[in-house]
Amino acid sequence: MTPSPRRPPSRRFGHLIGAYGLLALAALLFLAFSLALPDTFPTLDNISEVLSNQSIPAILALGAMIPIVTAKFDLSIGYGLGLAHVMTMQLVAHEAWPWPLACLLVVLGGALVGAFNGVVVEFAKINSFIATLGTGSILYAVTGWITNGARIVPGPHGLPAAFTDLYDSRFLGLPVSACYVLALTAVLWLLLERLPLGRYLYVIGSNPRAAELVGIPTRRYVVYAFAGSGLVVGIAGVLLAAQQRIGNPSVGLDYLLPAFVGALLGSTAIRPGRANALGTLVAVVVLAIGLAGIGQLGAQFWVTPLFNGATLLLAVGMAGYATRRQLRRQRTKPPRALPDPPEVTP
Template sequence: MTARRPRRPAGHLIGAYGLLALTALLVLVFSLALPRTFPTLDTVDSILSNQSIPAILALAAMVPIVTGAFDLSLGYGLGLAHVMVLRLIVDEGWPWPLACLTVIAGGAAVGVLNGVVVEFGRIDSFIATLGTGSMMYAVTGWITDGSRIVPGPQGLPPAFTDLYDSTFLGLPVPAFYVLALAAVLWLVLERLPLGRCLYVVGSNPRAADLVGIPTRTYTVYAFTASGLIVGCAGVLLAAQQQIGNPSVGLDYLLPAFVGALLGATAIRPGRPNALGTVVAVAVLAVGLTGIGQLGGDFWTVPLFYGGTLLLAVGLAGYAARRRLRGGTGTAVDSGTGPPPAPAVPP
């Protein structure tokens, strides 16, 4: 006879699916408060379209967090990627597919650089990625000379702008990009040995070394994946904005980390995960949309993000400690791999 797996306590279900319940509650509250504007297809389209880039960037921020590192260069990399795409298309006359692939490859190269600086340079990830991010911001200013890149009278190729503007099954295409990326990351992190090794590196680097996992190599992998995703987000941002703004990327940095850290409290509490990140972005999107339709002032947005970030870090740390105390993060319990990484490094 095989031993029965222990039932999950009610507290675990609340922790895992609490954000989903909160999303439904916010939708209900705002629908009752704003019956004419909130529960409409236009609102759904707006949320799915406008929050696609923040969601992709949150998923990019999540991958290094799995290994216990933080990539603060995300916003700078996003800004550089989107102006580079427009520079190559508008000023250099490159075909848009080649320009996009070049920028995405460049994003991956930046990720490799971040990983090498952090692991082989033995520099704290906060400091290292802040330094490389500042350098990318300088490169962005040098490329644009501090001004915007504006297409000529002929505009951008329609096929390029359709990367963001088109629809599929009646929904904005960017929403499907998010779902596809989240599915790939979920498969890699939860079902493949690569993801399990990344979690071990973030949970206990010394133990990873003892069992033969090359921690430095896997951390570089995580930063590379993050840079690759940022490059894709930069292409999408260029298709959305259609004007190269050298400072626009910084606006996405805080929402990305709020989504990634808050996502560590959902679906798989105590460990960063792709599905939880998507749920967290949904909560933020619904909250911000409702606040905006209620007529909230401009300062309510940074207040909302800042307060949510503090709450996310606190809840993620608590969930990680509770998971370790309860012994629910072991490989035996999950049946799939090693213990999860804490949401924030100790």
């Protein structure tokens, strides 16, 4: 058996830079801000606060990543986040529902909204940008109808302590919200990298026609991807309600751009050229360190949207380049056998 040719050193170095360059950037940013702010930035209190503050954007970025695997985009996630957290506050604070039941209903409702997005995209054949922007506007209208444009404030007894502990408590010395991010990353990594479900989704994203030819039901799996995204958005909405303890009908829009920045930038790391959970986590870490550093340096309020917008443009450009590079590499490799497609019952 002829051994495969070894990769030249220059190509190996380029691969390492492409896969782990973003992780190295995170370390360099942390070092730079630690040198600039030695008394505040590298402290455990600051690290804990950054982890806590960025946990919801990280969860939302992981949710946005799932449809991107299939080359689709869900622009309704910001609106869905707003509706989920308002519904949680409405049920727990005003309707006096048991908080576990309210949270379960909101999470399942998020999955249902995501599945509806997938049905609109796949069966109505509407571009995912347009379809999810339209459903997002409907979600925003429902949010306004529930709140009448006003904030939902808990009564004099406040919210149940067990509910707010969903966000405020600690686990193994870390904010429990950061543990949620790590757990969700692990679950998505397992689903996308180690199970046939993920391979089918990646094939659909790279070549939907080829996926159909080998017997993969593309419509069904795209609906699954959107439903998974909606379920993650529902979880983020519950945590946002536990964090803010007040229902703000417009808060979800502030999370839309950072979520897509993290998801798109993450496709340039770990597995360059395709969206992946570990890369998204690394991208979120880079964004968290950057935003925390420039905030502590006393930057003006407009620097944050400038940073997010510039990073989004950079992420889209880098993601496109990484995808083209991956395609060029695949053309030089022999085709790899796909797992047997699932049986489709009539």
